[in-house]
Amino acid sequence: MKKIIAILLIATMPMLNAQEQKLTTPQINVSGEGKIKVTPDQCEITLGVENTAKDAATAQKANDDVVDKVIKYIKSHNIPLTDFKTTHVSLYKNYDYEKKKYNFHASQTLCVFLKDIKKYNDFMMNITEAGITNINGVEFKSSKMEELEREARVKAMLNAKQKATDFVTALNQKVGKLLLVTDNSAMIYPQPVYKAMTAEMSMSADSPKETVALGEINIVVNVQVSFAIE
Structure with a gap:
């Protein structure tokens, strides 16, 4: 029995030594950031339609009529069927405390993807006349995102790696092999800044009106990296 125990101890010693060596390997942990700025060339627009009526059927019909008009408006701008879709539909009973009676609220949200940002001004110019009650947001994108x-x-x-090199070089050591990488990235997109569509906001009465400031997309990658120290 003692011989068996001795053999097991001898067999496990290399494994224990390897684990101990791994745990005691000198290493350095640093963060790294990569940032790319690009002017957007595409955008995604979220539009909303809402209608309220005393009964569900009337509210839904009113909403459907407007959505039909909006879809026709979208198609008139030669936007492919694959580039717009309904993302949310709701119909619910609501109590009006001011009038002290119930009504029904119908709503629908549509998302439109413009592959060419140059179409933005023309598309947005008369969108409210088509029946849109809400512009819920505009998200700018780049066709070269990946x-x-x-x-x-x-x-x-x-x-x-440069950070790690700066630290260990001060101690006359070198950066060794990569041990671990953790991606902590989050994409940051600009928000559109609207301007009043009036002649006073232009350089002159004949100048084209600017309705949105595109800004830049900040593509930021953050990583946490561990290197061995030699």
Whole structure:
């Protein structure tokens, strides 16, 4: 029995030594950031239609009529069927405390994707006349997003390695192999800044009206990296 125990101890010693060595390997943990800025060339517009009536059927019909008009408006701008869709539909009973009676509220949300940002002003010019009651948001995008994200990842890793090199070089040591990478990224998109559509806001009465400031998309990749120290 003692011989068996001795053999097991001898067999497990290399494993224990390897684990101990792994746990005591000198290492450095640093953060890295890669940032790419790009002017958007696409956008996604979220539009809302709402109608209220004394009964559900009337509210729903009023809403359906407006949505039908809006869809025709979207199609008139040569936007493909694949680039717009309904994202939310609701119909509910609501109590009006001021009038002390119930009514029914119908609503629908549509999302329109413009692959060419140049179509934005023309599309938005008369959208409210089509029956839209809410413009819930505009999200700017880039057609080269995936390519730019890859570029930002590379910059983040190079930034992390440079930081690690700066630290260990001060102690006459070197950065070793990569041990761990954690991606803490979050994409940051600009918000549109609207301007009043009046002649006073233009350089002159004949100048084209500017209704939105595109800004830039900040594609930011943040990583937490661990390197061995040699």
